[in-house]
Amino acid sequence: MRRFLTGAAWPLGVLALVVAGWQAATVWLAIPPYILPGPARVMGAGMERHENLLLAVRTSAVAAAGGFGVAVVCGVLAAVVLAQSPLVRRCLVPYTILLQTVPVVAVAPLILMWFGSGLRSVVLVVAIVCLFPIIANTTQGLVSVDRNLLDLFRMSNATRLQVLVRLRLPHALPALFTGLRISSGLSVIGAFTGEWFASSNTVGQGGLGYSIIYANSQLQTDYLFALVLACAALGSSFFLAVVGCEWLMLHRWHESALPRETE
Amino acid sequence: MSEGCGRAMVAVRGLSKGYGRGASILEGVTLDVARGDFVSLIGPSGCGKSTLLKLVAGLVPPTSGAVEVDGMTPANARQLMSFIFQEATLLPWRTVLGNVELGLELEQSVDRGRRRAVAEELLGLVGLGDVGGHYPRQLSGGMRMRVSIARALATRPGLLLMDEPFGALDEMTRDRLNEEMLRLREEQGWTALFVTHSVAEAVFLSTRVVVLRAKPGRVHREIPVPFGFPRRASLRSAPGFLSLVGEVSSALRGLDGNGVEGGAG
């Protein structure tokens, strides 16, 4: 934890410098606030409309977390299916790649049409965005088990289920977390994209995606900035939450968590 | 062909093995391991020692010929066997105790409390009684190998199959573990089929050394080791020991493609 705090000191210092420079620039260069509002103004707008802001953050957080959760469950199940045999992988992997290559902005309107506008659709968009990194990494983890360990389990007449639960899944855990790290950031982007399409009819309740479009159309640049920062903060906290879980589950045994002497 | 089969722990009869359409790796290997024997397999790299061990374990099917373990097919005799690999192959997410318990846990033959007791007893036997709660990454290579040995012995095997278990260790650690293996064998009475590249290790541990030749793999010579048990570390410098090491080494030298390290060590 101490390491974490001292590690955070440097980026926080950079942040302080940037904010100071930003404020100074807007004042000295006399930039109009609808082009680039200074940090003080952005803070002011955020404070003033904090109820709307918090509501937007909460709406997006629920959608992002919900979709992320759905993606974790579905992604791990899909990976377990894919890990069953090379034949299964050869049949199905091309279709999982579609998840990665078809842009969500192309699929989102369809989802909206099928499932209506609202939380359900946004969650679905988030899940689609988050799914591929989880499936790809977890599958890799499940199939890359040491042959000798598999032989060891066979020598004990272990069942397929025992091999899965006691060997493949724990072995895949670090890889799963690699996927989760990527997906945690994507989940907020997914929620944003989903809201952009899905929630335009519920004014003021639309989460960060909708609020940003609205603020933009009203030229409320200072509030827009506050929303963008809220987006960044939400994504970062998701990422940190995943990293925290990873540390809790892996630090006892995994090499990546070994304390390093250098730096 | 099968006379004496009922008595033998392992009976290998005319065993051949090839992978896919490639050339055969083992051809017509016949080998008996009597109950209580400690048989070492030694031979050039790639001659099929690991393959032979896996055939006995029933981990790969033979192309032709047969293997019997205690009168059964290998697949049916797995309860009786334990395998020790060159690397310790521990589960990194389990503690040392958890690793030693693994075999019993998978067999589901004893309850949790009994499992723990057996694991603790065996850790004590290999001299690791005080690191049961550690994770494998906290141990040295030699300690990991001891854990691996404890895990193999926890299921009370009648036959221990070992594929260069000490190959990755330094000589001092290897010698010490060799002595401990003999002590454990004395206490528990298992039979062993043991692959090694070290002639001295083979002679020190075995009741018989089997020299294999390569391409195709087959038995070149079987050399009985006459020394009685218990054997002490001082045996390594006895003239009889050294001359036997010389004999095995020259049997190995008589083979082409000689990839064998070490003599008397």
Ligand SMILES: Nc1ncnc2c1ncn2[C@@H]1O[C@H](COP(=O)(O)OP(=O)(O)OP(=O)(O)O)[C@@H](O)[C@H]1O
């Ligand atoms: N799964 C496999 N598929 C195809 N060929 C294999 C397979 N496993 C082993 N071989 C081949 O079989 C031959 C014997 O391998 P094996 O591992 O039994 O040799 P070894 O005597 O144990 O060698 P070493 O002393 O180096 O461990 C080698 O030529 C190897 O390439």
Ligand SMILES: [Mg+2]
């Ligand atoms: Mg080998």
